[in-house]
Amino acid sequence: MNPKFENNIGIKVPELMMPAKSVDLTKWACVACDQYTSQPDYWNKCEEIVGDAPSTLRLMLPEIYLEKEGEAERIAAVRKAMDEYVEKGILENRGEGFVFTRRTVDGKTRNGLVAALDLECYDYSKGSTTLIRATEGTIVERIPPRLRIRDGAPLELPHIIVLIDDENKTVIEPLTKQLEKVEQLYDFELMQDGGHAEGWLINDESMIEGVIKGLEALVDPNKYGTEMPPLLFAMGDGNHSFATAKANWEKLKANLSEEERKNHPARYALIELENVHDDGIIFEPIHRVVFNVHVSAFLEALKAKLVELNGECEIELFDCEHCMEKALKEAPEGAHVIPVIIESKKGLIIVNKPAAQLEVGTLQNALDVILKATEGATIDYIHGADVVEELGGKPGNIGFLLPPMHKSALFRTVVFDGALPRKTFSMGEAHEKRYYLECRKIHN
Numbered sequence: 001m002n003p004k005f006e007n008n009i010g011i012k013v014p015e016l017m018m019p020a021k022s023v024d025l026t027k028w029a030c031v032a033c034d035q036y037t038s039q040p041d042y043w044n045k046c047e048e049i050v051g052d053a054p055s056t057l058r059l060m061l062p063e064i065y066l067e068k069e070g071e072a073e074r075i076a077a078v079r080k081a082m083d084e085y086v087e088k089g090i091l092e093n094r095g096e097g098f099v100f101t102r103r104t105v106d107g108k109t110r111n112g113l114v115a116a117l118d119l120e121c122y123d124y125s126k127g128s129t130t131l132i133r134a135t136e137g138t139i140v141e142r143i144p145p146r147l148r149i150r151d152g153a154p155l156e157l158p159h160i161i162v163l164i165d166d167e168n169k170t171v172i173e174p175l176t177k178q179l180e181k182v183e184q185l186y187d188f189e190l191m192q193d194g195g196h197a198e199g200w201l202i203n204d205e206s207m208i209e210g211v212i213k214g215l216e217a218l219v220d221p222n223k224y225g226t227e228m229p230p231l232l233f234a235m236g237d238g239n240h241s242f243a244t245a246k247a248n249w250e251k252l253k254a255n256l257s258e259e260e261r262k263n264h265p266a267r268y269a270l271i272e273l274e275n276v277h278d279d280g281i282i283f284e285p286i287h288r289v290v291f292n293v294h295v296s297a298f299l300e301a302l303k304a305k306l307v308e309l310n311g312e313c314e315i316e317l318f319d320c321e322h323c324m325e326k327a328l329k330e331a332p333e334g335a336h337v338i339p340v341i342i343e344s345k346k347g348l349i350i351v352n353k354p355a356a357q358l359e360v361g362t363l364q365n366a367l368d369v370i371l372k373a374t375e376g377a378t379i380d381y382i383h384g385a386d387v388v389e390e391l392g393g394k395p396g397n398i399g400f401l402l403p404p405m406h407k408s409a410l411f412r413t414v415v416f417d418g419a420l421p422r423k424t425f426s427m428g429e430a431h432e433k434r435y436y437l438e439c440r441k442i443h444n
Contacts, residue, residue: 010121032159056436097203105195110280129229160238171214341392341399
């Protein structure tokens, strides 16, 4: 890295690999691997669109196939495609630089900056006070299967979105006035209703220095009124992918000298940086669907656990929307009210005097226990309410709808209370997630 760009806040100017100009970018860019995990039709459609064309679909493993038959063969195919794309010039080295990104989808536009973060400045364990922090609880059991994909892979592709709390818009937003100075890398439509993506290569020294200085100015132990270890980078999307990158680095560095550790490419992870105050960022709730259960028995066990954890709980099922709306209005003040969907009926879980701060915590704490005790039961985390209604209404399934949290509360909450319950929020629905596009070598 250019010595001018060295810093102690964990930001790195990455050396980027980009698809050659001959590549059809609509077929190249594919949505994050952790989306549509209960909807094989989506991924089948991606296969149909891409065909034999170069695509990031060949450089990652959709999690719908994770820990399923054929996983090892799929991972081997990913490795082969990575090597071939570099050898055949499908991917080209564009040198050091950030990428300023603009994504427009469903009438919302948000800006971002593709950069790399130092994994030495990150700790996903509970109570962490590092500059880079998880915003939700990290499930360590989810790391090993993801590590199988990253371990030994020559390239990485970012779908991780990391947030900064830049209320005065001093870091990313000023770049919009300087884009005529730099090269536009892409401007195209994303497949499968992903909207429109634009990107510019930020390799101008003064622009890069401006970003780094702006980030350094955000590091303030008294930012939230009381002296606390500063939080500069908070995970927005892709928490477990970033944790996997950390685990991979810890494994690698054990066999490296101190000198080799300093600049090894796997020490860093490629991400997109976004300002939580960007008008285009909307926090959406992440809902739950439980599969393969005896519905009435599961709800009975869930109610008992919610009573045990909180003191009071009722689960009411309704035959009509009007009755449900009336019960919703009459719920006690301060209660956590969670709509539930089962075959042919809808209902409400009403937890009076909840022990957790957020509805997602109230529900998840109980679900974790009941799921472990229910043989064959599984859970998925769903971004769209319509998908929850569809899946939850099928026999043997239960859907749970959760409310959104306010994005302005994120940093303060993590600083003072620690990580949120896992899958508390999502930055948009599945088709609004980051699409793979830029790449970076993580092994020389």
